[in-house]
Amino acid sequence: MILGIEGTAHTFGIGITDGKNILANASDIYKPAHGKGIHPAEAAQHHEQVKEAVLEAALKEARLEMKNISALAYSCGPGLPPCLKVTCDFVKHLSAQYNIPIIPVNHPVAHIEIGRWACKAKDPIVVYVSGGNTQIIGYSAGRYRVFGETLDIAIGNARDMFIREATGEFPGGPVVDRLADTGKNYIELPYVVKGMDLSYSGILTETIKKLKQNVNINDLAFSFSETTFAMLCEVTERALAHTNKNEVILVGGVAASLHLQRMMKIMCEERNAQFHVVPKQFAGDNGAMIAWAGFLSPKRASAEQADFYPRQRVDDMDATWV
Numbered sequence: 001m002i003l004g005i006e007g008t009a010h011t012f013g014i015g016i017t018d019g020k021n022i023l024a025n026a027s028d029i030y031k032p033a034h035g036k037g038i039h040p041a042e043a044a045q046h047h048e049q050v051k052e053a054v055l056e057a058a059l060k061e062a063r064l065e066m067k068n069i070s071a072l073a074y075s076c077g078p079g080l081p082p083c084l085k086v087t088c089d090f091v092k093h094l095s096a097q098y099n100i101p102i103i104p105v106n107h108p109v110a111h112i113e114i115g116r117w118a119c120k121a122k123d124p125i126v127v128y129v130s131g132g133n134t135q136i137i138g139y140s141a142g143r144y145r146v147f148g149e150t151l152d153i154a155i156g157n158a159r160d161m162f163i164r165e166a167t168g169e170f171p172g173g174p175v176v177d178r179l180a181d182t183g184k185n186y187i188e189l190p191y192v193v194k195g196m197d198l199s200y201s202g203i204l205t206e207t208i209k210k211l212k213q214n215v216n217i218n219d220l221a222f223s224f225s226e227t228t229f230a231m232l233c234e235v236t237e238r239a240l241a242h243t244n245k246n247e248v249i250l251v252g253g254v255a256a257s258l259h260l261q262r263m264m265k266i267m268c269e270e271r272n273a274q275f276h277v278v279p280k281q282f283a284g285d286n287g288a289m290i291a292w293a294g295f296l297s298p299k300r301a302s303a304e305q306a307d308f309y310p311r312q313r314v315d316d317m318d319a320t321w322v
Helices: 040-062 081-098 107-119 155-166 173-180 201-212 217-243 258-270 287-296
Strands: 002-006 011-017 022-029 071-077 102-106 125-129 134-140 143-149 247-251 274-277
Touching: 002 081, 002 107, 002 287, 011 040, 011 287, 022 040, 022 287, 040 081, 071 081, 071 107, 071 287, 081 102, 102 107, 102 287, 107 125, 107 134, 107 143, 107 247, 107 274, 107 287, 125 217, 134 217, 143 217, 155 173, 155 201, 155 217, 173 217, 173 258, 201 217, 217 258, 247 258, 258 274
Parallel strands: 002 071, 071 102, 125 247, 247 274
Antiparallel strands: 002 011, 011 022, 125 134, 134 143
């Protein structure tokens, strides 16, 4: 029985797995003030306030008590330092209180592994798209390797910033998709792919500029989605060709976008590659993915050794279980 604690950004989540199934997946999400983005200190304060209630909800959902838990997995990085500290301190406290070993888990690895498990994907090219990350990843020689990534801001962050400027809502992703569904006219925006890497800051700047010029917001949302997702599809297709892999899986919060799913599916069909999308309940940050990655990982740490690493990368970690 592995209990996983996620707390890298706006979500504080706790999940439980028995190594076969997900038994619980409870969470509470920090919501910034209207028109504002995530404030790290406020998000950390939110996590501090809800952590006990989320733990109680997860144990209740799984019909377990802390004495039934055999290990505590936690998201050690990357993420917002104040949020990571709350998560790390909480897992240390629980470990000391109940004498349970600790498993540090890399947040991107957890997104990948919950997707592979849920979709029964074997050796996919991973399109990891979220508020803080945009990476094209594939397994090779003991680790998940990054074949391409954003050079500036993540696609999820770009979507949030666009909508924050337009309507003040958060998160922005669902709003972009809703507006894009009724957009009719494609407006040319910067398309920046450099080798295997992407850049989203220029397209965001130009989109906000056109927004202030009273260009139709539905057309802008459609064009913004079409352009940013086409960039992702191009780099993913090149990664498939480079690695000779025949599967693609979308993971992370932006994986829930039906627009992105449609475009990526077309690309995969044209290459005769299998296409997978992580189920929506596991797309955003969640405790279940941390628990599952903890079940797979051979790493253990004492309460004294547990720490957090805000800039830790997916390719820093050995993936010996793959």
